[in-house]
Amino acid sequence: MTPPKQTYTYDIRNSLSKNLFRGFWRMMTGFRHYYFIAVLMLAGSALMNTSSFLLVRHFVDNILPTGDVARLAPFVGLGFVLLAGGQGLFSFLSGRFASKTAEGLALRLRDAMYDHIQRLSFTYHDNMQTGELLSRATSDLDAIRRFFSEQAIGVGRILLLFTINFIAIAFLNIQLALISIIVVPFIAGLSFFFFGRISRLYEHLQEQEAKVATTLQENLSGVRVVKAFNRQDYERVKFDKEIFEHYRRGRGFLVMHALFWPLSDVLVFGQIIGGYFVGATLVINGTLSIGSYLAYVSLLGQLINPMRNLGRLIVDMSTGVVSYKRMMEVIGQEQESLVDGSHKPDGDLHGDIVFKDVSFQYNADTPVLYDVDFSVKAGQSVALLGSTGSGKTSVVSLIPRFYDYTSGSITIDGIELRDIPRGYLRGQVGVVEQEPFLFSRTIRDNITFSVSREVSEEEVIAAAKAAAVHDVIMTFPDGYNTLVGERGVTLSGGQKQRVVLARALLKNPRILILDDATSSVDSETEDEIRQALLRLMKGRTSFIIAHRIQTVMHADLILVFDKGRIVQRGNHNQLMREEGIYRQIFDLQSRIDEEVEKEATDVLGLPV
Ligand code: UTP
Ligand code: MG
Numbered sequence: 001m002t003p004p005k006q007t008y009t010y011d012i013r014n015s016l017s018k019n020l021f022r023g024f025w026r027m028m029t030g031f032r033h034y035y036f037i038a039v040l041m042l043a044g045s046a047l048m049n050t051s052s053f054l055l056v057r058h059f060v061d062n063i064l065p066t067g068d069v070a071r072l073a074p075f076v077g078l079g080f081v082l083l084a085g086g087q088g089l090f091s092f093l094s095g096r097f098a099s100k101t102a103e104g105l106a107l108r109l110r111d112a113m114y115d116h117i118q119r120l121s122f123t124y125h126d127n128m129q130t131g132e133l134l135s136r137a138t139s140d141l142d143a144i145r146r147f148f149s150e151q152a153i154g155v156g157r158i159l160l161l162f163t164i165n166f167i168a169i170a171f172l173n174i175q176l177a178l179i180s181i182i183v184v185p186f187i188a189g190l191s192f193f194f195f196g197r198i199s200r201l202y203e204h205l206q207e208q209e210a211k212v213a214t215t216l217q218e219n220l221s222g223v224r225v226v227k228a229f230n231r232q233d234y235e236r237v238k239f240d241k242e243i244f245e246h247y248r249r250g251r252g253f254l255v256m257h258a259l260f261w262p263l264s265d266v267l268v269f270g271q272i273i274g275g276y277f278v279g280a281t282l283v284i285n286g287t288l289s290i291g292s293y294l295a296y297v298s299l300l301g302q303l304i305n306p307m308r309n310l311g312r313l314i315v316d317m318s319t320g321v322v323s324y325k326r327m328m329e330v331i332g333q334e335q336e337s338l339v340d341g342s343h344k345p346d347g348d349l350h351g352d353i354v355f356k357d358v359s360f361q362y363n364a365d366t367p368v369l370y371d372v373d374f375s376v377k378a379g380q381s382v383a384l385l386g387s388t389g390s391g392k393t394s395v396v397s398l399i400p401r402f403y404d405y406t407s408g409s410i411t412i413d414g415i416e417l418r419d420i421p422r423g424y425l426r427g428q429v430g431v432v433e434q435e436p437f438l439f440s441r442t443i444r445d446n447i448t449f450s451v452s453r454e455v456s457e458e459e460v461i462a463a464a465k466a467a468a469v470h471d472v473i474m475t476f477p478d479g480y481n482t483l484v485g486e487r488g489v490t491l492s493g494g495q496k497q498r499v500v501l502a503r504a505l506l507k508n509p510r511i512l513i514l515d516d517a518t519s520s521v522d523s524e525t526e527d528e529i530r531q532a533l534l535r536l537m538k539g540r541t542s543f544i545i546a547h548r549i550q551t552v553m554h555a556d557l558i559l560v561f562d563k564g565r566i567v568q569r570g571n572h573n574q575l576m577r578e579e580g581i582y583r584q585i586f587d588l589q590s591r592i593d594e595e596v597e598k599e600a601t602d603v604l605g606l607p608v
Helices: 020-027 032-066 069-117 122-127 130-172 174-179 184-221 223-228 232-285 290-331 392-398 422-428 443-448 457-466 470-475 493-506 523-536 572-577 581-602
Strands: 353-361 367-376 381-386 407-412 429-432 511-515 541-545 557-562 565-570
Touching (some): 020 290, 130 174, 130 290, 174 232, 184 223, 367 392, 367 557, 381 392, 381 581, 392 541, 422 429, 429 493, 443 457, 457 470, 493 511, 557 572, 572 581
Parallel strands (some): 381 557, 429 511
């Protein structure tokens, strides 16, 4: 079945409101009529119910005394059956529409939440923990679903039952009706008193739930590290601490509930007994008929029970309200626009890139790039070299606008980067990230992930060959259909890197960014990849980050970074003539190579 249209056409950000009622009301857009039908059906059901009590009264007061019971009883019986049947039917219909409202809303909310989360900025995701987002998208969302399926319908139901039964009792005796609702303000007061307390406790509970989710998620992602360092016990103690806190808060929350119930029950039962007593007195005085009293006893239950439930609802609503706030905190975050920027070039980019005095910082206090200044012509290659943490990844993440630079200017084909829409730009850039990530799908799905169009088998194979991974894939029993990751064959680090490279190459981007893309690949394979890349990189601008001189020496421009600044620039020959980091690294690496060679021949007697 395809999801209903309103799942996608409603922008969930419209539900943002400081006023909770307005927020919930807006959230119900497209589902309000179902909600009202549900409440209306409830009214039908309640009317049938109340009528059956009035029928009792009629039977006792008007039919029994006539002595004509034998003739009329079947009609009365039929009346009861019809009323009961009608009540059941209405109640079923009401449930049906209530679930349509609540589940429909939950479906839309889940969809919107997922879509929204993946459109938030890199910075937001850097700072937000996955477990925190997970708990909002699951547990909080469920509390909102319950709010609509139980509490919102419940409120309608209670108000209706209360009104209908109050009118019915007033019809029997107005004095009785007024006496029967003395307890109402007390229950309302008590509920509101507990509402505040319980919502605070629930908020604390949800915060802790997010912490537990984060700990669990991190522990599962890092399960190999935990096992490798034999830190299971340590992790367990850490997790125990979090779940014990969860237990403690959960217990506090339930204790508060447990306190509320007996208190409201005392009030309710006091009211019922008082009502019976006053009613009985009226019967003895002769003001009230026996039939009316019998009807009243049942109606009073119907009037007071909803009151009791109202207390529960108000208290339960606090969970929906807290969860609404927690979800709206995420929904309220600005999405990263993919269509911003006034200048969308026609067709593909050419690829002339100019950095001019670019500075950048991830957060307010620590700059990571200072005055980065270089230019590259379309089709040229730039290599970035430098110690760890010197800012290489940061420089290249500015190009697809993963982050926006703080000052200076970056232009592509003369257009300021900020003016180029992110969506278009990212379509032109292919990135191999420093930490390769593959989805638990087949190898083919992972390679074709980079493009949205249909891809032919030949294209996939060509990309895999260029990344020197085709032959490896063919050795797997399922070839390109091999499942990667959790459930399938797990690839080696180097294989993973090459699959990710194939993914970027398949996209055939104008600008190619390879961040340490061959770090886990042996020199021979790297050579193979380099040859393929040399062919592929013709005509496109490429950025290569690597630690090995051999990888970067063929680049048109080599930039050496240190502590966020460019300290050397030029091609291999130029840099070799200069004193500086580049030659130091070159000497060091050649010395290591020589030593390895020497040792291999001297000690092991192997020719290299
Ligand atoms: P980079 O990630 O740009 O360094 O971080 P790099 O040159 O690529 O390093 P290697 O070779 O991959 O190891 C530059 C600085 O930016 C900070 C880091 O702490 C580092 O000092 N940084 C990085 C952040 O503050 N936030 C981030 O999300 C990433
Ligand atoms: Mg890096």
